[in-house]
Amino acid sequence: MIWIIAALVLFIVQILTILIGGFRNPSKTVAWLAILFVFPLIGFVMYYFLASEYRKRRKVRKRRAWHTGIGKQAVKARPSVERVLEFGGMEEWRDEPRLYALLGNMPGAPITLCNEISIYIDAHETYPAMLKAMEQAKDHIHFEFYTVRSDRIGTAFKELLIRKAREGVEVRCIFDGIGSYALDGAYVKELREAGAEVYFFLPAAIAFFDKRINYRNHRKIIVVDGTVGFLGGINIGDEYLGGNPKLGYWRDTHLALRGDSVYSLQQVFLNDWRFVSGSAVAESRYFPEHSTAPGKPVQVIASGPDAYSDAILEMYFGAIPAAKKRVYVTTPYFIPDPSISMGLRTAAASGIDVRVIFPEQADSRLVHYASLSYMEELMHAGVRFYAYRAGFIHAKVLLIDDLMASVGTANVDMRSFFSNFELNAVLFDQETIKRIESDFLQDLKNSTEIKLERFERRSCWQKGMEAAAHLLSPLL
Numbered sequence: 001m002i003w004i005i006a007a008l009v010l011f012i013v014q015i016l017t018i019l020i021g022g023f024r025n026p027s028k029t030v031a032w033l034a035i036l037f038v039f040p041l042i043g044f045v046m047y048y049f050l051a052s053e054y055r056k057r058r059k060v061r062k063r064r065a066w067h068t069g070i071g072k073q074a075v076k077a078r079p080s081v082e083r084v085l086e087f088g089g090m091e092e093w094r095d096e097p098r099l100y101a102l103l104g105n106m107p108g109a110p111i112t113l114c115n116e117i118s119i120y121i122d123a124h125e126t127y128p129a130m131l132k133a134m135e136q137a138k139d140h141i142h143f144e145f146y147t148v149r150s151d152r153i154g155t156a157f158k159e160l161l162i163r164k165a166r167e168g169v170e171v172r173c174i175f176d177g178i179g180s181y182a183l184d185g186a187y188v189k190e191l192r193e194a195g196a197e198v199y200f201f202l203p204a205a206i207a208f209f210d211k212r213i214n215y216r217n218h219r220k221i222i223v224v225d226g227t228v229g230f231l232g233g234i235n236i237g238d239e240y241l242g243g244n245p246k247l248g249y250w251r252d253t254h255l256a257l258r259g260d261s262v263y264s265l266q267q268v269f270l271n272d273w274r275f276v277s278g279s280a281v282a283e284s285r286y287f288p289e290h291s292t293a294p295g296k297p298v299q300v301i302a303s304g305p306d307a308y309s310d311a312i313l314e315m316y317f318g319a320i321p322a323a324k325k326r327v328y329v330t331t332p333y334f335i336p337d338p339s340i341s342m343g344l345r346t347a348a349a350s351g352i353d354v355r356v357i358f359p360e361q362a363d364s365r366l367v368h369y370a371s372l373s374y375m376e377e378l379m380h381a382g383v384r385f386y387a388y389r390a391g392f393i394h395a396k397v398l399l400i401d402d403l404m405a406s407v408g409t410a411n412v413d414m415r416s417f418f419s420n421f422e423l424n425a426v427l428f429d430q431e432t433i434k435r436i437e438s439d440f441l442q443d444l445k446n447s448t449e450i451k452l453e454r455f456e457r458r459s460c461w462q463k464g465m466e467a468a469a470h471l472l473s474p475l476l
Helices: 002-021 026-038 040-050 058-076 091-095 097-104 123-135 152-166 185-193 204-209 261-277 311-322 338-349 365-373 375-381 414-419 430-445 460-475
Strands: 115-122 140-145 170-176 197-201 221-224 228-232 250-259 298-303 326-330 353-359 384-388 397-400 404-408 422-427 447-449
Touching (some): 091 097, 097 311, 115 430, 152 170, 152 185, 170 185, 221 261, 228 261, 228 404, 250 261, 250 404, 250 430, 261 298, 261 422, 298 311, 311 422, 326 338, 326 430, 365 460, 397 430, 404 430, 422 430
Parallel strands (some): 140 170, 170 197, 353 384
Antiparallel strands (some): 140 221, 326 397, 384 447
């Protein structure tokens, strides 16, 4: 009897610990309680190591202070960076003062004016552009990815990085400790022996015992000589070239930037570099002068669990209610925060054309069921969902009227909004917006709309799977 009482007291203590620790995020608290009830002791151990509050850590506070400092330097590096609507052809934003003020006041994320933008729709276009830019490097290559594989294309990148390092180019690499967990040790050894500096962002073993394994650097950044930069959804691996027979063709969206916005990419990379290496790199040569003319405004927004605000979530939250005609979303994983779900629902209910493209063929069955669990309620409000059938769609795109578009690394899911280190570019010029619209409409042609009447007739087994996945979705 005494053992039963002791076990009950211990179980109650575990419940109270989760309730007290997670009162600011009820959805995650419910998910952890569900895990605890199914796996009483194991669930609490998982909670202890995976659910620690990242923002409270002393090391992170130092990292945030560095972010502020490097941000100021990046902005000063180019005096022409101003928030002046007319210079960027953004006169229509006069009717959206609240959204413009929100974006303009995001710390460390200036709206830059002098930029060139190239858009790529898959790795077949993106990799050659990346390799060409890196081949031309004279001073430095900064290379940061969530996933890097030691396969055919991964080897091609490694060999180029090694060759440039031996030529005297500074090569700095950051790989995520979880996303690149399977990377061959010889891959990293060869890079280091050639003179490249390589660090893992929160290596798996260290992150586990330091209770930070749930936080991942999902960013994809290349900066070459401080003059050209890349960001978007594509990692380094053969699957992005269609090498995964299950997923087939990999549809993604990636950007190449030149001009002022590269300073922002450089800022984010150097911020991450100091975090992983402990060394501050901030010479002015990493922010060189350029001759790119004004005309294409770009804002690079970084977010992560090290900040007090959730910048990319706030951008979505502010942008969706500003729509007067349309909200187009492409995302491989759809697990929206309640505020985003409400925004999409009320936009559709008020007559806005709201469409979401997601993959028919998922790379994670659990996440796929979780995504489906959010759709029925939104479809009742008028949100239209389309399953992409021409392969696997991994693009992360938001399009609001002819006002703005966003492309980057953040999915429309709670992991991207709250747990991952992410990076998005907000784009404002009409030429770029029209191009992204054209790509979205082409993706619609390669998709099948999910009709509410048919969706409601799905099997009880599938509904049960969706319900279980929905319960766990805040942790996915």
